[in-house]
Structure formats: C-alpha cells, structure tokens
Amino acid sequence: MTGFDSFAMVDWSSGNDTGPRPRKDAIWACVVRKGEAEEPMYLRNRGIAELWLRNLIETEIAASRRLFLGFDFPFGYPKGFARALTGSDDPLKLWDWFERRTEDSPKANNRFDLAGEINRCFGGKGPFWFNGLQRDIEGLPKNKSDYQNPFPERRAVELMPEAKGSFSCWQMGGAGAVGGQVMMGLPVLARLRRAFTGQISVWPFEALDTPVAFVEIWPSLTLGSAPDGRIKDAWQVEQVALSVARMQVEELAQHLNVNAAEEGWILGVSQSKPNIAPPPLRNDCFALPAGVNWTPVDDALALLRERLTVVATPERVALSQAAGRILTEDVLANRSNPPQPNTAVDGYGFAGAAQEGAQVMPLYPGRAAAGMPFDGTVPDGHAVRVLTGAALPDGVDTVILEEDVTVQDNHIAFHGPLKQGANTRRAGEDVAEGDLVLPAGRRLTPADLALLSATGIAEIHVRKTLRVAVLSTGDELVEPGETAGPGQIFDANRPMLLSLIDRMGFQPVDLGRVPDDRAELRDRLNSASGQADVILTSGGASAGDEDHVSALLREAGAMQEWRIALKPGRPLALGLWNGTPVFGLPGNPVAAMVCTLIFARPALGLMAGEGWQEPRAFDLPAAFEKRKKPGRREYLRARVRDGRAEVFASEGSGRISGLSWAEGLVEIEDGARHIKPGDMVRFIPYGSFGL
Template sequence: MRGFDSVLVVDWSASGVRAPARPSKDAIWIGFVRAGTPQDPIYCRTRIEAEAHITRIIGDERTAGRRLLATFDFPFGYPKGVARRVTGGDNPLDLWDWLGARITDSQTGENNRFDVAEAMNAHFDGPGPFWGKTHRDRWPGVPYRKEGIAFDLIAEKRACDMVAKAASSCFQLCFPPTVGSQVLMGLPMLARLRRQEGVAIWPFEPHENAPIVLAEIWPGLIEPAVKSAMAQDQTTPIRDAVQVTILARALSRLSADQLSAMMTDLPEAAREEAWILGAGHGELLSKLAQNDAPPAPPPLRDDCFAMPAGVDWTPVDDALAALRAGLHPVVRPAHCAVPDACGRILAEGAMARRANPPTPNSAVDGYGFAHGSLPPGDPVLPLVAGRAAAGVPYDGKVPPGHAIRILTGAAVPVGVDTVILEEDTREGGGQIAFRAGMKRGANTREAGEDVHAGAEILPKGRALTPADLALMAATGIGKVDVFERLRVAVISTGDELVEAGGAADLGQIFDANRPMLLAQIRAWGMEALDMGRIPDDRAALRAALDDAAGRADVILTSGGASAGDEDHVSALLSEAGAMQQWRIALKPGRPLALGLWQGAPVFGLPGNPVAALVCTLIFARPALGLLAGAGWQEPQAFYMSAGFEKAKKPGRREYLRARIRDGRAEVFASEGSGRISGLSWAEGLVELPDAAATIRLGDPVRYIPFGSFAL
C-alpha cells in the first residue's frame, strides 16, 4: 500500500455552545503534518468552522497531488446490530446518511443531538442504549443514567474498543467522556466529506489507491507520549493542541508497510463497527510520537568484568558466567528494509502481516470440485468455462457437481474443496472422468497452513539468514526493526609486528592477528574497524584507545594483556580504574585483560594467534553477540569418536585443533600454540574437560565445529 504525504488529526467536540475566542481546552483542535513538516495546530470555535477548515485542507492536498490521511477521534460505527435496528440494513454508511438527514447544528453550537438520540432509542426494546443528558426532565426516551440498560442484544462496546482498551462507550451522550454525542455530531460531517472527489472511508470502502482516506483514531493510544510532552513543556500547553500535534507526527512517521499492517487483515466485526487505526499498535505510535531517537542502552558498569574476591585461576565456565551476567546490549534499534537485512539482528520479533499461503490453493495442476457433490461410482463432471491460475483467480463460484481447470498455486475458487491431479483424469467433450476414491481436501493447501497472519515468525535477537528474508517477504513484511551493527575496533600491539608483505627485520614477525580478527568480526555481521598496529609505547596506545572508544562500541586488542614491562594494555586499563585481569584455566591462552575505556568494553587477547583465536571463539564470540543484541549464544557441539590418544593433566580445560575424518575426530599433530598452520588445517575444536582425562581411540570426545562459531 502506498503511504501518505500528509496527515490530519481532528480532536472533535459535541459542545452545545461556541468555544471562547481565546484558544482553550475542550474545543476542536486540528493537527496537521504536510510532507513531513508539522504545521501549527488549528483552533476551531465551532463544528461548522472546523468542517470548513477540513474541507479546504482536503481540497488543497488533492489539488497538489498529495495523498492525505484524515483521522478523527470519534467512532465511525456502532456495535453490531445498531445500523440494522435504525436503518433496516447493516451498512454503517447508511446510518451516516440517516444521521446527516436529521442532525442540525449552528454557529452558536446549539444542536438537536438529544432529540435524534431519543428517536434512535425508539428503535430498541427497553431503555437505551443511548443514555446521559443535560436535563433530567427533557427527552424522556433518553435515560439520565446507564443503570437499567441491558446490553444483551447490542454490545456496549465495539471489538476495536476492547482491543484498544478504550474506556468510553459510543452510547454515552453526557458526563465526560461524551463520546456518544461526538459520534452524533461527527458522522453527519463525515457523510458530507465522503461525497468529495477521491475520498474513501477506512475500513468500509476500498482505500488502497484513494487520494484521501478518512479513518478513526483514538488519542489514548499515545497517552505516554502525551504525558511526556506535557511534562517537558513549561508553558502550561493546552492538552488537546499537544495531543493532535504529536499524534499527527506519529502517524506521518509510519512507513507504508506499518500502515498496511494496521489497515489490513481486520476482524469481520470491522466491516460494520469500524476500527481504530493503530489499535494494538499503541507502543509503536507512542514511540513515533516522540521527538527523540530511540533511547541509548544504559552504559556498562565499571565492575562489569569483576570476579568474586579471592579468585585466582578462573575456570572457563565461571569466566563465561561472569561475562554473561555483566554485559547487556549496547546498540540502538533501527529500521531496515527486508532485502538489506541479511546478517542483521532483530530488535523486535517479526510478525507475519499476511498468512502463508494467504488463501487455500492448489498443490498440483488438475481439476477442482466440491467433494460432497460427487456422484456415486466413477465421477464424470462437466467443466465450467474458465480456469483458476496463480495470480489470476477464478471470478465466480463453481456449482455443485461441476469441476474447473486449476493450476498449481492458484487460489481455490468458491465451491471447490478438492483437486484431482491432471494425470489421474480423462478430459473430453467439456467433461472430466476419473476413478472414485478421492479424499476430501486432496491436493489442496489450507490458508495459513504454513504461517498464520499475526504470528511471530522470527524472535527478537535472531541473526537474519537468507531463508529468514524469504519467510518475511512471503508473509508481507517489507521492513523490520533491527539493531544497529555492533562496531568492533581491532588493535594489534607490539614493537615486533610488521605488516604482512612488508620487510621484516631479525626478531620481527608479521601481524597475523589483525587480519584474522577483522575477518572474523565481519563474518559475524558486525562492523570491523581496523585501528592498525601500535608499538610498545604507552602514549601511542592511549591515543589509539581514545580513538577507538570514540568510533566503536567494543575494542579488541591482541598482545600486551599480561603483567610484564611491555604489557601496556593491562597497564592502561589499570590506570583507568576499570581493569580485570583474568588468569583463565585453559590451554592455549591464559591471560585475558578485560576492562572499560571511556565506556567501551575492552577485550585484551593474548598475542599468540592460536591463543587469540581460541579466546575469541570461546569468550569474545558470546560476549559480542550479547552486546550486539543477539543474546548469549552457546556453540553447538557434538560427541564424536576420538581418532587420537592423549593423557591430560588436571587443572585446565584444553582446546585442540581438530577435524572430522572417517567419522572420527582427529587432532593436529602438534599442540604448540605457535603452530599457526594448525588453525588453517583445523575445522573445529575438541574440548577436553578441566579434570584429568585419558583419551583412547574410539572414546567419545566433545567436538565443536568452527561453523558453530560462524567461522
């Protein structure tokens, strides 16, 4: 559905007197956003004046070619059954015209709404349903109070009122809230507006291509935003003016997909009772009504990496538990088009806008018919003219005892519940013949048998895959709320490092960690920031950390994480007062420096590439996922038969570079942490427990494929 260029919000009034010349509450206020720009709210003293303003705006927008959504804060319909009692039919627009022919109004505000309500009550047995009046001794057909009115045949509230949790009833004419009087004085105005060129009424009329759409709204949906705006404005603003302004702003910020989700797939009751635009979507509207961007997550605490007092060597499980407890997402949510969302992390669960399949359809090329109309024996059915094809449905009903040509994917026509495969029939002379024994519903797919409209199809925190994009597209989702990409800065430290491909002097080595870590971060769908190689110079490292903290959400360093003279990462984090050095009981890799630098978490990894990768996979991977909004992710492991033998000492958990061959886990020939070739050779890790262990050929061992880490 196409979006709207302009949005109008009208706060209506049923007052019997003219509003003061000075703008005041409880009058008519109009909020307007044109082409994304909010206009000053319009104050109207009478309904006649307001209708003139609205008519002019509709004409101006139509002439300028701008599509307008005009919304009004009173019900567009009554509970099911009211229209039939009053007009003899179920069309709510006939009731609009009925009221338009009877309601009178004036420039002074004087009107006859109680007379008309009394005439409407005469169509019902017993007192009501309209109640409430200004004088006890007038309009005897209108009860003064609600007591004694039985809302048994006619409900007191509409289905949309229940969904939106609206407290008021469209039958209450007096005593705030006077919604019932607003309806009586508003619907005649809408009946006149409806007759203008290009105007459609949602949800009673086709509206997808209408240049002007009139819809019902309820400001209570954005009550949190209204309260916030009122509290922030120190000038004692008029609530009604604030309300229409920020509600118009919220509606103008809805995407075409969001509007479509609100305006389609409504319950059957909406055909007669109308519907409140945004009912069930109040939280979204309230957010869009705010001027500010989505709030930033709270900062991490300085002690987020703290271990219990007295802990020396930290077991792997304790280290993981501490990370999980101390961290939380640090990225904001953002909107993203579905085609661009692969690898992004959902900030909110994705809800199907439409069922899949949307209608019952055929699973094969063949012929469709009503199973209950089959004659005894082998059926011979005459064919109706035409056919049903995917995207070209049959416009009509298939009579009982007849069949229709139907193709794979075509919507099943009215009068059809079973399809027979073309190869199982013989066709000739405008008839088909086939053997008896077909089951009812054969070769058809039910509407929603895959996904029902409104169902959550993907949970919050999911990293979206190409298959997820297909699922969202198939269920009508065009945009999703995702987290912004986590920005991860990578720094290598050490005088001994030179860039790969450069000239290395005696005692120097090529920097292997930085390209490895940057590539891994990108593979995780995060934004990798290359901060370069920093020599063993504390001032230079401080400047690099300052730069990284200003540009990234997280910082990964390699080297300098221990407690030696040239271990500057640990030293600087200690100076900053947010340093924890974990001596983790694992092999390879023991020192892991953790801390905050200007609010950004820092993971100080070992300098050895093998240890750096193992620590990244075991510790940084789940931590970064949590910071990125994906939640804490445990790698998927499998128990495989050992293709090696090993005697392991107690005290440290060990990770061996491994791969699967012939159904067994084999490990790299050398456990030396300097053997970088083993990382390339391996396809996963074998994890050996903290305790002592003796592994023999064929024993079960825990194998974690690199794919579990998205490596």
C-alpha cells in the same frame, strides 16, 4: 519541585550568522504551551538568539508561567577543569569566567584563540584540540597527533550506555563537535542568569525552585532522522519540547533527580550504574571475587553473561536491508500464509470427495492460475482447470492431478477414490494472521526474510550491527608485503580477527597496528571508542614492560586480568576505555583465536542483542590418544574424518597451520583425562561459532 507550565528547547550553534533563510546547522528553538507546540523558530545568530531568549523569559515570568528551558550543549566540563581555571569546583563560576573572555559577533568569534590560550596554561598540547581557522594558533593543535589532555576525556554521563554517540567537549570543531557550542553558549547563559538574578536556576547545580530552569538535553541521543521535508534541527527541538511537556510531574522529577554537582548531566540518561559501564570507571564490571587467582572457563563465561548488557541500538529498516540483523521485538504476521485456500498442483478442481471407480465430470470454461483468480463460481458436479498456487475458485475444495486425468469433449475422466481437500492448501495453514512469526533476539537468515515477506512484513525493528574494532600491538609486527627485519614477524592476528568478526555477523572496524608506544596506543583507543561498540586487541595484554594495553586500562581504573584456567590462552585482559568494553587477547594467534571463539563470541552476541549463544557440540569417538592433568580446560585443534575426531599433530600454540588444518575444536574438561582411540570426546565445529 512543582510542575512547569511552558517548555522550550534550543539547538545551539557556535558558527557564524547563517543568513535570513532557514537552514540546518543553525540555531533553532521551539516553545510548547498547554501541550501545543508553536512553529519552530529559526535564529540566524547568537545575538538574535540571546534577545529571543530574554523576551521568552520575560514573557513567561510576567504571565506567572514556570518555564523549562532546554539546551543541547554541556553545562559543565570533566572533573578538575573548573578548579584549574577559576580555583573553584563551582561550574557556574566557570560560566562567568568564559563570559568575561569571549568575543562574539555575527560573523566571527574568538573561540579558537581562547582555546589556544587555555591550552598554553597546561603545556600547549591540550585539553582542547582542532583549529578551524586558516592561521596557526599557538597551543591549539589542528588534530590529535601530539595531543595531551591533563583532564578526563569525558564527563561521567558521557560514559553511560544511553549517551553512546555523545562527543567530547574538548573538540572545538569538525563533525559532531560540541566544544565550540559550549564555549559560545555558556557566556549567553551567564548573561541571562545575571539579567534575571534570582529567577533562573541551573540543573543539576541548583535547586529548581525558581520561575525558570535551565536544563541540558541532547536531542540527537534519543531521536532519529527527521521526516521527509523537515529540517532535522527544527524537528528535534519540537519533538523534545513536546516529549518533556507530556511527562507527568512525578516522571519529570524522577529524571531530574541526579547528583552531578560539578560536571553536569544530560536529562534522560539514567544515573543508575549498569555493569557494562559504571561511572566513574572502576574495575566493578570485570572484577573477580576476592581470593580468586585462576578462573575456571565456566566461571569466566558465567561472569561475562551476568555482567554484560546489550549495547547495539535499535533502528527500523526495510526488509531488503535486514539480512543478518537482530530483531529487537517479536514480529507478528500481517497476513496469513497462504492468504487464501489454493491448489498445490496443476490439475482440475471440483467440490467434494470422489467415490471409488470411474468418474466423469463436465469441464467448466475458464481456469485459475497464480495471480489470476477464477471469476465466478464452479457449479456443483463440474470441474475447472487449476494451476499450482492458484486461489481455489468458489465451488472448489478438491484437486486431482492432471497426470491422473483424461480430457476429452469438454469432460474429464479419472479413477477414484479421492478424499475431499486433496492437493489443496488451507488458508493460514503455514502461518495465520496475528501469529508470532519470529521472536525478538533472532538473527535473520535468508529463510527468515522469505517468511517475513510472505506474511506481509515490509519493515522491521532491528539492532544496528555491532561494531567491533580490531587492533594489533607490538614493535615486532609488520604488514604482509613489507620487508620483515630481524626479530620482526608478519601480523597474522588482525586479518584473522577481522575475518572472524565479519563471518560472525558483526561489523569489523580495522584500527591497524600500533608499535609499543603508550601515547600512540592511547590515541588509537580514544579513536576506537568513538568508532566501535567493542574493542579487541591482540598483544600487550599481560603484565610485562611492553604490555601497554594492560597498563593503559589499569591507568584508566578499568582493567582486570583474568588468569583463566585454559590452554591455550590463559591471560585475558578485560576493561573499559571511555565506556567501551575492551577484550585484550593474547598475542599468539592460536591463543587469540581460541579466546575469541570461546569468550568473545558469546559476549559479542549478547552485546549485539541476540542473547548468549552456546556453541553446539557433538560427542564423537576419538581418533587419538592423550593424557591430561587436572586443573585447566584444553582446546585442541581438530577435524572429523570417517566419523571420528582427529587432532593436530602438535599442540604448540605457535603452530598457526593447525588453525587452518582444523575444522573445529575438541574440548577436554577441567579434570584429569586419559583419552584413548574410540573414547567419546566433545567436538565443537567452527560453524557453531558462526564461521
């Protein structure tokens, strides 16, 4: 593939004509030639946009310029859909299929009716959803309450970490929907291909050896907010066109070198397979080595540390909004602290050391105070009044405390000796301009904010707060305040886990609870994968008839059950749902909390960008006796009294009161142990986990 001469980016819309005045949520396009961007074009409806595209293609071909033309909607659907409608896996035949069936005018189109017609071919409950019209459409649900999708929910590219935030092409309307864009965009592209037969190639389905290339790009995956005063869509098409135009031929070729012949791909999303979310979904991320049945705690932690990656995305925020956030890069001081030499006390300043014995100096008029520097130079042999924090006046390098001074007749008297520089602070003695203030990966504390502010930092690059969804499962659960029937219990896990997430510095997302209903759980997990970066479930994570979390993850081809050699909480289900990591915790509250602290806490910190955090532990004498067999690690609920570690009277995993009674955990190693009072044990306070 040779290079391109001109570049254009189009932001598409499935809506009606937006009127003559440029506005957001419309069709926008921008062309770049010779590295210079033209003014973004506002195209009020698809008919005008199609005519504009025809003219652009004709102009570039006539001028013998190779045109790179980007669009912001998917060029293909998830695997199997093209064959179901056309009898072929060729996505370009699907383009023609849509082109023959769409009806479009500036004020109306048939996209919702066509979606309903397609759904009726598959039972009338999917794959498309959301009816944006006032009338009912047979087969097209308004929401996902009775939704069933016979095809994958997302394309492989949309499961990649870089595509976090992309939307499913099955959603026909509502916030972020691209389903309507696809259905109303592909017919236009199909007509353009037919009008310029042999002149247009479509990436990644065809070799790019023609004068014009159609390429899928989603600006919103890489660009943030537009500058003040600019329409976001207009700014994004300009920035994307410029970015692609500035790529070297080799760099662009590398981005275009992907293999996605049926579903298509998003330019800029790497096709490498990181451990956190390999497409297609497989067990690779959490799979244990062959032959492993019981996983030691240390091995499980090492596997999580090795295979998980950062998923929280970066952003720039004001210092006032940065508490608890995690730095994405090192921060260097913009200003020294102190910025200039200053006085550490209230007193009197002069130059040089004071010899032993009585000293008398004339008092120079004026004073220096914090924020009100002395104007002038203090003559040699004179003193001047200075207050704490004041910049040292010219001619002053030493300060005597006012308590050690007698003032009379415009003179001061005191007893020496006093060494030169006493009671002063040097410029930059705390932090010098250009010094490393804080390293990348640090979670910012209130003290950090003081340091950053003092060194002139107003805005910083941090990671967005990791969103952690919490979901309880089980028919037996009821909410506190409801009436618990026979065999039912109050949901203790969800309030505990939501509070743990919040105290650890992550953003909790409450998904409520679902009964033992696989379809409802599937819908809730689908919702969670769009709202959160990580999902924590409790219950249903083992291998029984009602363990639906494990069953659904297994159906998705992305589930591993780690039988961890620990007490309490041996089974830990790990998997991916729509590319989002899932931690399936035991239903028992004691086991759920222990597994969250020991496994989920360091894993969440790594995904949040603060690195793998080992909990700090202390060796203390035991105030108890215990015999333990070899083979698994044990965690006992414990607290410290009189310098010794006490453990809860019962080790029963159903005793929730022990969690409240405790202040941390005593960790007993994997081997056999007979602990007697006074023996040293390892105590991990709850505070080590950020609680």
